[in-house]
Amino acid sequence: MSGTHTVFPPPSAGEGTLRNRGGEGSDGAERSSPPHEDRALSGSRVPLLRDFVPAQPLLTQGPPSPIPSRARPTWDEQDANLGQARDRSGGGSAAEPSAPQSGYNFAYLDEGTKRMIRRAILKGIAVPGYQVPFASREMPMPYGWGTGGVQVTAAILGRADVLKVIDQGADDTTNAVSIRRFFAKTSGVATTTRTAEATVIQTRHRIPETPLTEGQTLVYQVPIPEPLRYLEPRETETRQLHALAEYGAMHVKLYEDISRHGHIATTYAYPVEVAGRYVMDPSPTPKFDNPKMDGCPALQLFGAGRERRIYAVPPYTRVRSLDFEDHPFRVQEFTHPCALCGAKGVYLDEVLLDDAGNRMFVCSDTDHCEGRRADGHVGTGEAI
Amino acid sequence: MYVAVKGGEAAIDNAHRLLAEARRGDTTVPELSVAQIREQMALLVDRVMTEGSLYDPNLAALALKQARGDVVEAVFLVRAYRTTLPRFGASVPLETGAMAVARRVSATFKDLPGGQVLGPTFDYTHRLIDFALAAEGEIETAAEAEPRADAAICPRVTDLLAQDGLIEASPPDEGAPVGDLTREPVDYPADRALRLQALARGDEGFVLGLAYSTQRGYGRTHPFVGEIRVGEVAVELVPEELGFAVPLGRMQLTECQMVNQFKGSGAAPPQFTRGYGLSFGQSERKAMAMALVDRALRAEELGEPVVSPAQDQEFVLAHCDSLQATGFVEHLKLPHYVDFQAELELVRRLRAEFEQRSEPVEMQEAAE
Numbered sequence: 001m002s003g004t005h006t007v008f009p010p011p012s013a014g015e016g017t018l019r020n021r022g023g024e025g026s027d028g029a030e031r032s033s034p035p036h037e038d039r040a041l042s043g044s045r046v047p048l049l050r051d052f053v054p055a056q057p058l059l060t061q062g063p064p065s066p067i068p069s070r071a072r073p074t075w076d077e078q079d080a081n082l083g084q085a086r087d088r089s090g091g092g093s094a095a096e097p098s099a100p101q102s103g104y105n106f107a108y109l110d111e112g113t114k115r116m117i118r119r120a121i122l123k124g125i126a127v128p129g130y131q132v133p134f135a136s137r138e139m140p141m142p143y144g145w146g147t148g149g150v151q152v153t154a155a156i157l158g159r160a161d162v163l164k165v166i167d168q169g170a171d172d173t174t175n176a177v178s179i180r181r182f183f184a185k186t187s188g189v190a191t192t193t194r195t196a197e198a199t200v201i202q203t204r205h206r207i208p209e210t211p212l213t214e215g216q217t218l219v220y221q222v223p224i225p226e227p228l229r230y231l232e233p234r235e236t237e238t239r240q241l242h243a244l245a246e247y248g249a250m251h252v253k254l255y256e257d258i259s260r261h262g263h264i265a266t267t268y269a270y271p272v273e274v275a276g277r278y279v280m281d282p283s284p285t286p287k288f289d290n291p292k293m294d295g296c297p298a299l300q301l302f303g304a305g306r307e308r309r310i311y312a313v314p315p316y317t318r319v320r321s322l323d324f325e326d327h328p329f330r331v332q333e334f335t336h337p338c339a340l341c342g343a344k345g346v347y348l349d350e351v352l353l354d355d356a357g358n359r360m361f362v363c364s365d366t367d368h369c370e371g372r373r374a375d376g377h378v379g380t381g382e383a384i
Numbered sequence: 385m386y387v388a389v390k391g392g393e394a395a396i397d398n399a400h401r402l403l404a405e406a407r408r409g410d411t412t413v414p415e416l417s418v419a420q421i422r423e424q425m426a427l428l429v430d431r432v433m434t435e436g437s438l439y440d441p442n443l444a445a446l447a448l449k450q451a452r453g454d455v456v457e458a459v460f461l462v463r464a465y466r467t468t469l470p471r472f473g474a475s476v477p478l479e480t481g482a483m484a485v486a487r488r489v490s491a492t493f494k495d496l497p498g499g500q501v502l503g504p505t506f507d508y509t510h511r512l513i514d515f516a517l518a519a520e521g522e523i524e525t526a527a528e529a530e531p532r533a534d535a536a537i538c539p540r541v542t543d544l545l546a547q548d549g550l551i552e553a554s555p556p557d558e559g560a561p562v563g564d565l566t567r568e569p570v571d572y573p574a575d576r577a578l579r580l581q582a583l584a585r586g587d588e589g590f591v592l593g594l595a596y597s598t599q600r601g602y603g604r605t606h607p608f609v610g611e612i613r614v615g616e617v618a619v620e621l622v623p624e625e626l627g628f629a630v631p632l633g634r635m636q637l638t639e640c641q642m643v644n645q646f647k648g649s650g651a652a653p654p655q656f657t658r659g660y661g662l663s664f665g666q667s668e669r670k671a672m673a674m675a676l677v678d679r680a681l682r683a684e685e686l687g688e689p690v691v692s693p694a695q696d697q698e699f700v701l702a703h704c705d706s707l708q709a710t711g712f713v714e715h716l717k718l719p720h721y722v723d724f725q726a727e728l729e730l731v732r733r734l735r736a737e738f739e740q741r742s743e744p745v746e747m748q749e750a751a752e
Contacts, residue, residue, distance in 0.1 A: 222711065268726045
């Protein structure tokens, strides 16, 4: 590149708003007007904003107080057919809605904070793949445990939602259990382990094998949202690189992989280009899951709490894994099917059985595996 | 036959119960009260308040009890509580010049208005383990000196220097709103107020290490301790309905003003520059380290080359928070089966390719 550029800063929270200060990602907005003035925005029946609960005026607000129970909003009826789907037989476990814990607002965060997060989400949806700064809160679980995903889920969760939480593809890993319980306790929403029944799925490191559908939202927990971070540690630099769509360094990195190993040696957090513009980190999902992001009918939201960034992939958006004409993108292939359910073409976990080198490959997506076994599929059950 | 692992939920519940038991320890030993921690582990309480950004000795003491004495965990508890509190206003800037000093030392002037007050300090103790303490001996009462005639007037050393223009002027208060890094994402470059906020909340060990690095040549700032003062100051708030300040209470603070050399530039004459540190309670190490790093971070503003970690605000601000650091480091113990599987597959493939490549060479060598 030569000559001087006029660098247009990328759109960021707090810019392009009529308010004096703040905006999508900051708290200026939350102080400037009572939340219900924005009903025009929130009442537009966007799935994201369902069950918007007006907050108390913030300045005079005491400690978080329980929201009085009230009639479910009309658009809950739209979800009635989802309730029927819940009756499906087979494995999986589900908990019906219950009364949320008193002493905290619905889904823990106060409504002002939720609104700030929703604005960041809306900006993220409007600019697919762009990392929107947001005023991440200190959550009652540690950074690195999914505070970004938890804040996004808290901001979009409505009373009629059915929540599923997975970690490494499994509903029963300790952190998934912990986050699911957190929302069951603070929001009282119904939870499920069945992908098809969930309206909101929070995930760490996997995309479910069962194809997602319209109306579902997949919330990713993201540790490092910046795909260029390991190439350029400075935020001031990477923001400029994104603004200029200057992704040469990433291509050079992938090329160097090829020249050293004969193929691209990135196996997870494999960079993608979203809607032909921003290069995005898909969170550390194995690249096996990258194709599922492309043209996905579900809304995909990404929350990075420690790094204070939110980004999004709207439904039916082109998500292309970076590659070269002579070295096209390829996903991992497993030589054996799942030993429990016999599934092929799914991502497998390797389980060590003893100290003699015996191992077994089983589905990483536990719901998918249970569902198949309930339908009568059986694997060899044998060690390899 | 392998059966998919279940039981995360029961494991968590049991682990919590075990933790509660471990926290209590041997039940034949009397339990610590919050008041005991607050009074006898006061410096620890001060550190938790400082890094927790919340002045509440009882809460910090309780957090320490709950956290089994783990500082970072206690800071976490305090912060997670703090984040749920409503913001009802900002206080009037604290007047540390009017502090009721319990300790005040200057390394730049032998004597000065208000005098040097040694106060409670470890500085000149011999670090010999006092076995008498184990026997819970009575303490000697410290004698109280007659206050000096000028004890009530205790101007800041930097204000005295500023009268002669020897030190840069403190930037005037323009009444502009001060940012809050707990409520807005940091946008680089961050202004000095935000940097000071981050340093005040920052991990004492990390900030100390950075400060030390500036003394060893990584961004040298030629510092002198203009003054350290520890004592109580009044906190005042102007409620909108009243329009005048009302006292809310008093808090103990440690303030450190570093005086640093500056050779001057085309625009500014040679003069001393400032580095500032402030912490809750008595936390001198933290306040001094903060003042050194604050000055180092002003390198760009003062036209100095930015070459060292302590001068690099993205490096310092992004890494000084103990909760962010501990969260991301400790999250490595969360399951990473899926990503590790991907790496396993890659390493196996690379090894297979490596062996394929090296085989013919070995055969040739054997033939020779």
